[in-house]
Amino acid sequence: MPRVFITGLGFVTSIGNDAATVAGNLRALRHGFEIYPPFQKPDIACKVVGTIKGFFTDSVDPEDWTWPPAYEIKRETIRSMAPHGLFAHCAFLQAIADARLDEADISNRSTGLFAASAGSPMLTYYHHDRLLKLGPSRSSPLGIVASIVGTLNFNLVAAFRIQGASTGFSSACASSAHAMAYAFEEISLGRQGRMFVVGGEDGNRDAILPFAGMRTLSLQTDPDIASRPFDAARDGFVGTGGGVVVVLESEAEVARRGVAPYCELVGWGQASDGYNVAISHPDGTGSRMAMENALASTGIAAADVDYVNAHATSTLIGDVSEARALKSVFGANGAGPPISSTKALTGHGLSLAGVMEAGFCALAMREAFIPGSAHISNLDPACEGLNIIRSTIAGAPRTVLKNSSGFGGANVAIILRGT
Amino acid sequence: MSEIAQSPGSSNKPFPLGAKPFAPDDEAALREALKRCSPSTFEAAVQFRKTGNADHMPAVVIGVIERFVEPDLRAKLKDADDDLRLIEDLGIDSLTMMEIVILVEDVLQLTISNDELRNLRTVGDVKTFIDCKIRGLPLPRPTKFLPIEHIGAVMPVQPPFLFLNEASVSSTGANGKYKITGQEFFLQGHFKDNPVMPASIMLEALGQLAVLFLLEGAPTEPGKAIGANTIYFTGCEGVRAHRMCKPGDLLTLSIKPKRMKMPLATFEGAIRVGQEKAVIAEDITLTFAYVESVVAPAVVNGAAQPLSESENGANPPLRVAINA
Numbered sequence: 001m002p003r004v005f006i007t008g009l010g011f012v013t014s015i016g017n018d019a020a021t022v023a024g025n026l027r028a029l030r031h032g033f034e035i036y037p038p039f040q041k042p043d044i045a046c047k048v049v050g051t052i053k054g055f056f057t058d059s060v061d062p063e064d065w066t067w068p069p070a071y072e073i074k075r076e077t078i079r080s081m082a083p084h085g086l087f088a089h090c091a092f093l094q095a096i097a098d099a100r101l102d103e104a105d106i107s108n109r110s111t112g113l114f115a116a117s118a119g120s121p122m123l124t125y126y127h128h129d130r131l132l133k134l135g136p137s138r139s140s141p142l143g144i145v146a147s148i149v150g151t152l153n154f155n156l157v158a159a160f161r162i163q164g165a166s167t168g169f170s171s172a173c174a175s176s177a178h179a180m181a182y183a184f185e186e187i188s189l190g191r192q193g194r195m196f197v198v199g200g201e202d203g204n205r206d207a208i209l210p211f212a213g214m215r216t217l218s219l220q221t222d223p224d225i226a227s228r229p230f231d232a233a234r235d236g237f238v239g240t241g242g243g244v245v246v247v248l249e250s251e252a253e254v255a256r257r258g259v260a261p262y263c264e265l266v267g268w269g270q271a272s273d274g275y276n277v278a279i280s281h282p283d284g285t286g287s288r289m290a291m292e293n294a295l296a297s298t299g300i301a302a303a304d305v306d307y308v309n310a311h312a313t314s315t316l317i318g319d320v321s322e323a324r325a326l327k328s329v330f331g332a333n334g335a336g337p338p339i340s341s342t343k344a345l346t347g348h349g350l351s352l353a354g355v356m357e358a359g360f361c362a363l364a365m366r367e368a369f370i371p372g373s374a375h376i377s378n379l380d381p382a383c384e385g386l387n388i389i390r391s392t393i394a395g396a397p398r399t400v401l402k403n404s405s406g407f408g409g410a411n412v413a414i415i416l417r418g419t
Numbered sequence: 420m421s422e423i424a425q426s427p428g429s430s431n432k433p434f435p436l437g438a439k440p441f442a443p444d445d446e447a448a449l450r451e452a453l454k455r456c457s458p459s460t461f462e463a464a465v466q467f468r469k470t471g472n473a474d475h476m477p478a479v480v481i482g483v484i485e486r487f488v489e490p491d492l493r494a495k496l497k498d499a500d501d502d503l504r505l506i507e508d509l510g511i512d513s514l515t516m517m518e519i520v521i522l523v524e525d526v527l528q529l530t531i532s533n534d535e536l537r538n539l540r541t542v543g544d545v546k547t548f549i550d551c552k553i554r555g556l557p558l559p560r561p562t563k564f565l566p567i568e569h570i571g572a573v574m575p576v577q578p579p580f581l582f583l584n585e586a587s588v589s590s591t592g593a594n595g596k597y598k599i600t601g602q603e604f605f606l607q608g609h610f611k612d613n614p615v616m617p618a619s620i621m622l623e624a625l626g627q628l629a630v631l632f633l634l635e636g637a638p639t640e641p642g643k644a645i646g647a648n649t650i651y652f653t654g655c656e657g658v659r660a661h662r663m664c665k666p667g668d669l670l671t672l673s674i675k676p677k678r679m680k681m682p683l684a685t686f687e688g689a690i691r692v693g694q695e696k697a698v699i700a701e702d703i704t705l706t707f708a709y710v711e712s713v714v715a716p717a718v719v720n721g722a723a724q725p726l727s728e729s730e731n732g733a734n735p736p737l738r739v740a741i742n743a
Contacts (some may be wrong), residue, residue, distance in 0.1 A: 064456060073487060076515070137530065141517040 004187045004263035006362045006419070008099025008247030013356060014050030014240045014346050017068065018094060023363045026371040027392050031345045033223035033238060038205040046217040048226040050201050050347030052203060060126040062146075065118025069262075077159050081377030082120030084153045084200030084352075092156060092198065095245035099196075100259055110193040112165030115153040116175030116184045116192035117199065117349045121206035123147035150201045164192050169204050170351075173311070174406030175199070177354025180246065181268040181412055187250045195248045199352035203241015207350075211239060213280070216315055227348075228384045229319050229341035229376035230313035235311040240347030244356040261361035263400075266300065266415045269293025273409025280318050280405060287311070287403060290411035291329045294401065298352040298415050303335040305415075306397035307370050309357050311405045312341035313348045318320030321402065323383040336387040338397075340373035345385035354404040358414055361400045368396040424484065441468045451526050456486045464526050473553045476527065477546050483522050484542065486567025487515050498694075501543025501595050502673075504588065523549065543589070545658040573634050573646045574627065579604055581670070582624035588636035592675035595628045609701030617666040621698045624690035626652055626705065629674045633684060633707055637676070644712035650705055653683070668692045674703070682706045682742060 009019050014032025017027040025032070035201065036049035038058075056066040062078040073091045078086060096106065106113065125144040127143030142145075143152050153168045165186055167180040176199030183195035201207055211217050218236035220226035227238040254261055269287030273281040280287070295302060312319045319341075330337060342360050343349075349356050364370060379388060400416040426573035446465060453461045460482025467475035485496050488509050495508060506510045511519070516539070529552050539545050540563030551558050563585045574581060586595035599616050633645045656724050664670060672687040684705050690698040 076489065076510075076512075079518075080514075138521060138525065140516050140521070194623075 002190060003251040004184050004248050004265045006095075006246055006263050006265060006358075006416070007249045007259050007261045008095040008101070008245070009262065010094030010098060010245040010360060011242070011356075011359060012052060012055070012087040012091045013242040013349075015054060015242065017052075017054055017090070017259075019098065019363060020158050022360070023037060023367045025368050025377055026342060026360055026364065027367070029345060029372055029374040029392060030317075031223065031227070031374065032240070033226055033347065035221070035223065036205075038094070040210075042225050044209070044212065045219045046208075046236075047211050047221045048218065048223050048238050049203065049208060050227075050349075052087060052240075052242055055083075057086060057088065057202070057367065058204065058308070060123060062086075067353070068133065069259060072370050074320065076222050077155075078336070080145045080151075081155050082117075082123055082146055082151045082200075083202040083204060084117055084120065084145075084243055085242055086153055086243075087113075087241065088152055088156060088200040088245065090160060091243040092160060092196065093249050095196070096119050099249075100257070103262075103275070104197075104263035105194065105257070107161035109161055109163045109164065111154060111195070112186060112192045113157055113160070113162045113196040113198060114167060114169060114179040114186075114345075115156065115198040115200070116167070116179040116355070117149065117152040117170070117172070117201060118175075118207070118351045119149035120147045120202050120264040121210070121413045122202060122204055125206060144149040148398060152198060155314035156196075156198060160196075161382070162196070165195070171352050171410040172406035172412045173313075173353055174347070174412045175351040175354065176244075176356070176400070177268075177358070177404035177412035177414060178270070179408075180248070180355050180358055180414060181270065183248050184268060187248055188366050193253045197248060198243070199245045199349070200243040201241040201350050201352045203239060206243060208239030209396055212309045218314060219279075221371045225316045225375055225377075227344050228377075229310065229314045229344050230323070230380055231314075231375060231376045231387050232378040232380045234319065234380070235314065237315055237343065238347035239277050240352075242352055242356065244352060244359050246355055246359050246362070250317070261419055263416045263418050266399075266417045267294060268412060268414045269295070269297055270410070270412045272411065275409050278407055280321040280415045281409060282317070282321055284321040284323070284328075286409045287322050287325035287405055288328050289412075291413040292402065293324065294413035294415050295329075298360040300399060300415060302330050302418075305330070305335065305337045305399050305401050306338050307361070307400045308339040309337055309361050309400065309402045310341040310373075311353070311403040312373075314341075318405070320380065320382045322405070323380075325385055329413045332411040333387060338370050338387050338389045338393060338403075340371055340389055342371055344374035344376075345371075354402070354414075355414065357404075361402055361416055363398075364399065365396050365416065368392055370397050438494045441465075449526060450609070450737075453482070453486075456482045460486075460722060465695055466526065471553075473550055476553055477548055477560070478525060479615065480523060480549050481542070481547055483510070483519055483526065484509070484545070486522075487511065487519050496542070499542055501541060501546065503540065503542045504540060505545070506540070510687055527553070529553070536564075541587070542620065560590045560636075562587050565631070570631065572648065574628055574631060575650065576630070579625065580623075582620065583627055583631065584629060586631055590636055590638070592673065593628050593632040593636060594607060595631070595672040595673065597624055597670045599664060599666050599668050606666070614666055616670075618658075618660045618698060621660070621664065621670070621690055622655060622658060622700060622703070624670065625672055625674055625686075625690065625698070626703055627701055628672050628685070629686045629688070629705055632676065632686070635703065637679065637684070639712070640709065642712055643709040645707050646708075646710035649708035649710065653704045653706050655700050657699070659699050661699070662692060662695050664692060664697055664699040666692075670697065677702070682708055 015025040024307040126149040180197045186192040188239040273286035403413045463475040463478035674686040678685045688700040
């Protein structure tokens with residue numbers, strides 16, 4: 001079975017739009033939150049968002065958008081994109097450069113792309129409203145491909161001339177972890193030599209506000225403490241968007257191109273709660289089984305895990321559920337790997353979260369640190385007994401487990417190992 | 420606008436002059452719609468909407484097309500002739516064409532159906548089409564692009580005496596291209612150690628393009644067609660050669676019919692190399708005769724199909740291909 005390696009990363013996130021900035025902010029525990037202007041209304045109780053800096057994408061007309069001048073993107077390319085398509089496109093260009101891929105490496109039948117996004121609520125609403133008010137003949141021919149779930153893969157596959165496997169994944173906040181996991185399968189089954197894993201979310205009013213309807217957003221007005229996974233006073237997550245791209249390659253491709261990978265993607269596991277459409281199982285059974293499956297399939301012992309990047313989003317039920325799952329997997333074996341949630345810094349990237357945080361883990365392994373779990377003043381007593389680290393630790397973790405969970409109780413655990 | 424939007428696209432009513440006065444609100448909406456177009460496009464649109472005068476239409480249409488063309492290709496549109504092709508020359512795909520149409524519909528208050536769009540291949544097609552829509556005239560037949568295989572199949576003249584590599588034929592004229600290769604047999608003697616395309620041959624090339632027009636573009640009587648073997652040269656007047664043409668030159672030929680009455684058809688013709696005039700002919704006259712037309716099924720990909728526009732080799736530009 002071919003081994004699979006991470007060879008390239010690209011980031012457009014609330015804590016930075018390039019790997020170096022992201023690594024610096026992860027290490028120093030600097031968050032990316034701001035008071036978000038569209039939320040400053042009396043009827044909107046949540047105020048803080050993990051904002052994307054250096055881009056303007058609030059308009060429904062892509063030709064109004066602006067992005068850092070380093071990226072050259074044609075009208076023809078952005079006209080069919082959602083905001084997160086633009087973010088991911090820029091991250092894609094970074095990942096190509098980072099992995100040192102040339103055009104022939106990208107566009108061939110052995111190179112594919114798996115993506116995850118929830119589509120663009122802003123553009124869905126705009127185009128549908130126009131359709132009903134003005135009729136189909138006055139509606140944009142590109143309204144569909146710009147807005148529906150799948151917009152991310154449609155656009156990037158076309159823009160980068162991808163010829164291998166391509167599809168999208170939809171398991172809410174586990175989506176891009178699933179995308180990464182199945183991209184691993186494509187390579188380890190020998191179907192593809194290289195896979196781009198892409199996550200994206202608009203992270204704007206229309207993407208985040210529906211979660212206020214669900215009462216899952218933090219109502220904190222102080223950006224410094226709004227997102228605090230595992231803290232006793234946490235009151236919900238902080239939304240964010242962006243685009244992240246991770247390049248996976250087979251051992252043979254890594255050797256042929258002579259590149260130094262960030263780490264190996266050793267394997268993964270998944271399991272479902274079978275419990276509630278939106279609430280995680282109070283005992284974290286699905287998350288526990290996902291981690292157990294990941295360890296079993298890779299032959300790695302719980303005691304050998306050096307770092308867990310938790311899914312923990314800063315919601316009341318979710319964090320405790322995961323804490324219980326972690327206790328049953330690691331505590332029972334007397335293992336106490338350092339645990340942190342980088343959502344304390346970025347906010348919750350929803351469909352983007354899994355691949356974004358797996359990218360953070362890869363960065364941390366190369367840059368030799370373990371990011372702390374920020375903003376904890378009083379650890380939730382339900383999380384006691386776990387080695388939740390409150391500050392950054394120097395030294396590269398050798399074996400890393402990345403958790404992701406989504407609606408419907410979908411859970412994914414991905415395991416990375418240093419090379 | 421709403422009643423126009425609701426009517427089916429097949430209607431081809433003239434612009435409803437004075438049906439709805441142009442209000443300040445309309446001007447604001449027009450300014451917003453054309454915000455990425457040149458100021459002159461906006462001005463032309465305002466004048467058109469105020470007066471209904473179709474003379475303002477080309478500036479609006481070209482301005483809208485320009486707005487959707489990538490900046491590095493816009494120069495082509497600046498000194499474009501009507502033969503500039505939307506797909507091949509300007510990089511406009513079918514989706515962009517629809518964006519253009521939506522904006523033109525909005526600005527000129529027209530409704531254009533998908534069927535009507537399929538035949539628009541050149542800037543000239545678009546201008547003629549919109550002009551007919553505004554004036555309520557019947558829509559012209561679309562420009563046909565004829566590759567060399569098609570030209571060879573229909574022309575009575577054959578190599579080595581055929582001087583057209585490709586051609587396009589519309590109801591108003593024909594355009595063609597011929598590249599002087601240097602391998603033409605007569606260049607061995609014209610002149611000694613100094614190959615120059617004979618002016619008489621260039622006139623012949625224009626005559627051949629006129630023949631192609633008679634066979635592929637000229638209006639005929641019902642049940643009749645112009646017989647390929649009935650066409651002969653009778654005379655020409657006002658011929659001037661402006662530029663020597665040599666191997667490597669790409670001749671751009673154009674002819675337009677001036678008069679056509681059985682058995683004579685008179686054309687004006689011109690040859691350019693790039694932007695330079697090479698040959699002008701004020702009158703080229705051919706004789707022709709009608710024969711009974713036979714509608715034969717064309718064999719395409721092994722299957723008999725009725726003759727259609729798709730037979731000419733080029734894909735219809737607006738067959739919208741959505742892989743969904």
